[in-house]
Amino acid sequence: MMTEFTCPIPLAEYPRVLLAHGGGGRLTQHLIEKMLYPSFENPLLVPLHDGAVLPPDGGRLAFTTDSYVVQPLFFPGGDIGRLSVHGTANDLAMCGARPLFISCGLILEEGLPMEDLWRVIVSIREAAAEAGVQVVTGDTKVVDKGKGDGVFINTSGIGALLPGLDVGPHRLRPGDEIVVSGPIGLHGIAIMALREGIDLETEIRSDTASVYPLVEALATAGLDVHMLRDPTRGGVSSALNEMAKRSGVGVVLDEEALPIPAEVEAVCEILGLDPLYVANEGNFLALVAEGQGTRALETIRRHPLGARAALVGRVTAGHPGVVVMRTKIGGQRVVDMMSGEQLPRIC
């Protein structure tokens, strides 16, 4: 319905966000009651109340938080709103949990076009519906012009642990096989291509998506999943290095197997980036027990989101704490943790 996408705040009167929209008075109430509450209405969300009361849950819960400061706010394949829902839903999925509830804390910059805020809110609503999460509590602050950057969003999330999954760095073992659920580098390169004004024949779109269905599929298939990790900031390299260092194991990657799209490779070459350090927002690394990699791969590939999944490496007892890549030309090189700042404000 088109009417759903008409900004419910009169734009002639309030074309931009004012400091008073965050002041706790009439304009704050107006913003909440006209725009925010109707967008997320559900039985647990009470407007202007201090928090949500959650229904009792039989099992154990996961709790996570993430702030989103991506720039620009809107990019091919998504925007900061979608990202803030998917990112937090994915963090819960990486704990082996079904995402249930999220909070939404907005920090707006005075002068933000009201329509931009509305686009972000619509995205949050759509992404929450897709990811099967309810936005149950929220907060809005406004900072002076020049003291923020349009919109920052914090989403915190609560999920219910899936029975039968026990994931974490304590479970990594030499022999574990590593599957990546989708193409590498799309999110980061979509943002960088936009920022740098690189003209591409084929537009690169962010992969931002909720990966929970794939995690549920792995659990349902009865696979012995040892660790789940979404390679966001810092990319695949940082995610694997952190795991290797914390668990005292080594990792071997097979360069040939890495699903890096040609267009990602091309932009990385132009910008002097390594795709392994580029952020992803719609894939994850699943480390499964020795001998289960192929079955995990098949399980993931059955979903459209996992169509380009690949078995990319394994955990070793050798070189603990170090990630080594077997290169296409038959050599070996250490894939180090990123140092310095490759891609600022990518998520």
Next chain:
Amino acid sequence: MMTEFTCPIPLAEYPRVLLAHGGGGRLTQHLIEKMLYPSFENPLLVPLHDGAVLPPDGGRLAFTTDSYVVQPLFFPGGDIGRLSVHGTANDLAMCGARPLFISCGLILEEGLPMEDLWRVIVSIREAAAEAGVQVVTGDTKVVDKGKGDGVFINTSGIGALLPGLDVGPHRLRPGDEIVVSGPIGLHGIAIMALREGIDLETEIRSDTASVYPLVEALATAGLDVHMLRDPTRGGVSSALNEMAKRSGVGVVLDEEALPIPAEVEAVCEILGLDPLYVANEGNFLALVAEGQGTRALETIRRHPLGARAALVGRVTAGHPGVVVMRTKIGGQRVVDMMSGEQLPRIC
């Protein structure tokens, strides 16, 4: 111990926060492992993991979120770190819940002095210990210089509903009596006096504190508490107006009874502010069943934090949606919801 307050990041090497501290690579890991994780270490907090797994809880849970953008970051009586813990713990208490777990999402501005960050972290740790909450998950982002304002903090919280308490706007009834648990206006005026450079004989200190012990005392005393509300942004006036409008009841306040400190009155006079619109961070409004106001007052006053509590008004069937004040000189005036922005970035 003095050593506890030495910044664990070498200041000669890193006197200021760099963009790379938020980039997901080596410096991010350094910041988390040297400063953040050791400050909040607890069995549920796993460094560099995507979320916390909470122990099973028998009862119902409350979930809340708040972002803190107060300026200046440090003020008499507290700082943004203390505020971010107390504020979220208090939101849970206002749901009738015991605060248990909080998340901590930091948005840092490039160039922030590392020592300022450390002071904030120490404050968060101290405030969490005082409030009896565990910081179980977190996130750190860094934005470019000029795109933030030192530190913004989002804390989200999970609490366990106290058995025997059922609070919310649905429970307000004509006859309910209104107790405010402590002096009015201290937080907002402490900030404003500092910002405006007003020289005071007696320093006004923010009241930032966790009010949960007072809520627990009311529950333990078996009082029939109908509604709890902390009058933060927008002050006592906005809190009461929101309640009156949502519940379709009227409110009568007794000006004579309001515990407004003389120094708050004085600064309000200088700045042309009304203390009823000024933010508080360490008191709350308790609305209890008719006839129970005095006992609620006595219960609250037994705690040091509630020593200056007062019975300040009641809920009426007349003038639904409107808050009326009986003035000291025997008149009546409507106390309206704040319109516009009186005190930007007060919390």
